[in-house]
Amino acid sequence: MPEIPKEEYILRCTSACAGCSSSLVLRYVFKAAGPDSVLVVPACCTSVIQGIYPNTAMNIPVYNVAFASAAAVASGMSTAFRTMGRKTNVICYAGDGGTVDIGIQALSGALERGTDFLYICYDNEAYSNTGMQRSGGTPLGARTTTTPCGKKDNKKDLDRIVAAHNLPYMATACSAYPLDLYKKVKKALSIPGPKFIHILAPCPPGWRFPSAETIEMGKLAVKTGMWVLYEREYGTFSLNGASKAAMKKRLPVRDYLTRQGRFKGIDEETIGILQQTVDRNMDRYAREVEGIC
Amino acid sequence: MTAKLAISRPVKGASGKTGSWRTFRPVIDREACNSCGLCAQFCPDGCINEELEIDLEFCKGCGICAQECPKQAIKMVREED
Numbered sequence: 001m002p003e004i005p006k007e008e009y010i011l012r013c014t015s016a017c018a019g020c021s022s023s024l025v026l027r028y029v030f031k032a033a034g035p036d037s038v039l040v041v042p043a044c045c046t047s048v049i050q051g052i053y054p055n056t057a058m059n060i061p062v063y064n065v066a067f068a069s070a071a072a073v074a075s076g077m078s079t080a081f082r083t084m085g086r087k088t089n090v091i092c093y094a095g096d097g098g099t100v101d102i103g104i105q106a107l108s109g110a111l112e113r114g115t116d117f118l119y120i121c122y123d124n125e126a127y128s129n130t131g132m133q134r135s136g137g138t139p140l141g142a143r144t145t146t147t148p149c150g151k152k153d154n155k156k157d158l159d160r161i162v163a164a165h166n167l168p169y170m171a172t173a174c175s176a177y178p179l180d181l182y183k184k185v186k187k188a189l190s191i192p193g194p195k196f197i198h199i200l201a202p203c204p205p206g207w208r209f210p211s212a213e214t215i216e217m218g219k220l221a222v223k224t225g226m227w228v229l230y231e232r233e234y235g236t237f238s239l240n241g242a243s244k245a246a247m248k249k250r251l252p253v254r255d256y257l258t259r260q261g262r263f264k265g266i267d268e269e270t271i272g273i274l275q276q277t278v279d280r281n282m283d284r285y286a287r288e289v290e291g292i293c
Numbered sequence: 294m295t296a297k298l299a300i301s302r303p304v305k306g307a308s309g310k311t312g313s314w315r316t317f318r319p320v321i322d323r324e325a326c327n328s329c330g331l332c333a334q335f336c337p338d339g340c341i342n343e344e345l346e347i348d349l350e351f352c353k354g355c356g357i358c359a360q361e362c363p364k365q366a367i368k369m370v371r372e373e374d
Contacts, residue, residue, distance in 0.1 A: 008339045012351040015308035016337065018315075019355030024337040051307025059303045178334060204355075212356030212369075215335050 004182060005031050014049040014057045019211025021175035021201040021218065022046065022095075022122050028178045029091065029120060030060055032185035037089040038063060038077060042070035042103060044095030045129045046122075067102045070094050071110035074117045082116060089189050090117040096137035097127045100158050111165040111194045118188050118195045121158065122175075124203035132206040139226075140277075141270040142262045144206075150266060154277070162196050163232060170196040171231040176218025180229065180241050191233075200227045208261025217259065222246060224256040225278040228285060237288045247286060253278055306351075311338075315354030317369035319347055325366035332358035332367060 009030035016023040022045055030037070039062045041047050047064050051057045065073045070092045078090040094103055099121040107119060126144050127133040134144040136156040143150055162170055169191045173181040181199065188195040202217040204210065209217060221227040222242045229243040239247060253275050257263040301307075326345065333341040335357050340348040347358075359367040 004334075006343065010339060011303055011305045011307065012340060012348060013306070013308060013311040013338045013353070015311070018353035019357055020337050024335065027337070027339055049308075051301065051304070052309075053299065054301050055304040055307035056301035057303065057307040210356070212360040214337070214355070214357055215361055 004028075004179070005034075007031065009035070009059045011057045011059055015051065016045070016049040017203075017205055017211070019204045019214045020045075020049075021203070021214045022124065023049065024178065024214075025120075025122050025175045025181065025199055025201055026093065028182045029093065029185050032182050033060075033089050033091060033189060035060065036087065037061075037091055040065060040070050040074045040077065040090065040092045042092075042094050042098040043067040043129070044093075044098050045124070046093055046095070048129055067098055069106055070098060070103050071106040071115075071117075071119060074119070075110045075113060075115040078115050078117045092117065092119045094119070094121055095127075095129070096121060096123040096125060096158075097135045099123075100136040100156050104161075107162075108165065111162065111167050111196070115194050116192055118185070118197065120185075120197045120199060122199045122201040123158075124201045124206060125155070126203070126206055128203050128206045140274060141257075141266045143264065144262070150263075150270065159198055162198075165194075166235065167196060168193040169231070169233050170198075172198045172200075172227070172229055174200045174218045174222055174227055174229060175202065176215045176222070177229065177241060184231065187231075187233075206262070208264075209259055213259070217256075220251070220256045220259065223251050224253045225250045225282050226253055226256055226274075228281065230285065237285075239285065239289060247282060247289075250278075250282070310350055311353050312348075312350045315349075315352060315372055317354045317356060318349065318372050319352065319354070319356070319358055319367050320370050321345065321347070322366045322368065325364045327364055327366075329363065331361050331363065335361050 074090050074092045081088045125137045134146045139155045141150045171184045225246050229240040340352045359369050
């Protein structure tokens with residue numbers, strides 16, 4: 001088990017909702033990155049939870065930028081730091097809207113240019129900051145304020161889009177496994193070039209479950225196979241922790257769906273489609289672990 | 294350069310005393326606690342210190358610590374006022 005630094009880089013307290021998993025994630029990202037880091041934040045929950053001007057709870061430099069430009073700004077910042085001979089970590093911390101929908105061209109461009117930075121997408125599967133509107137990251141069947149009868153389209157597979165850029169390191173993590181997350185951020189920052197980490201961050205008010213169950217919901221997502229923890233280091237694929245067990249034996253997705261208000265009234269057909277998608281994805285990962293594809 | 298930039302400075306309590314949001318207060322039963330530290334690990338706001346004392350000035354009362362405690366040593370008690 002890695003030794004987690006005791007320093008906290010977020011002063012008490014952000015204005016995040018009670019039980020927010022994104023602020024839990026941010027705590028561990030800062031612990032792994034250390035004080036010599038800069039955070040680039042586009043419009044997302046993190047841009048509003050910092051505190052009220054002229055005060056901020058973040059004890060690390062944070063640069064708030066426009067929605068579509070996080071990765072582009074980080075590119076410029078990283079180039080400037082490296083030209084000055086400084087090793088400062090440049091980290092983009094964006095939500096799923098700012099990554100999957102609005103920021104994807106800037107992200108793709110930065111990955112293609114080989115910018116030395118780490119892009120973290122914390123995925124709460126909707127535009128939670130503005131009141132839970134549907135995003136490209138929202139899963140099939142989930143109710144949001146703009147899909148009141150359940151979303152009719154599938155979640156965009158961001159990880160495969162990013163993997164197609166053949167970057168040195170990419171990983172997925174979940175807020176329910178903070179030590180695994182810490183290890184992955186630490187490893188990513190030790191590698192030069194573009195890095196990407198996709199983190200599932202359950203959102204109690206948006207997903208409609210009690211705030212105390214944030215960690216449980218993340219663990220359920222991994223145990224049912226709705227979320228898979230893996231790493232891709234220089235193209236080598238490996239499954240991590242709880243997802244190894246989920247590969248052999250997993251809970252039915254129904255256990256995960258019925259715990260959340262956003263899937264209330266979901267029909268059997270949609271549950272069937274979600275289960276099939278999970279099984280198909282898991283089969284694909286199993287083949288990848290064996291090196292078949 | 295004389296341009297005025299909008300810069301925020303790090304301050305404790307930048308979002309006010311968030312402890313006032315709480316409806317349920319976590320209370321630790323020291324007899325049952327085995328000091329595993331899982332509550333501190335999972336606290337989203339880092340309100341539990343190394344001695345496993347809860348900072349009630351800022352604790353938002355989400356209840357994650359009580360839910361994740363393997364010994365059920367933390368109870369959520371309704372705030373009286």
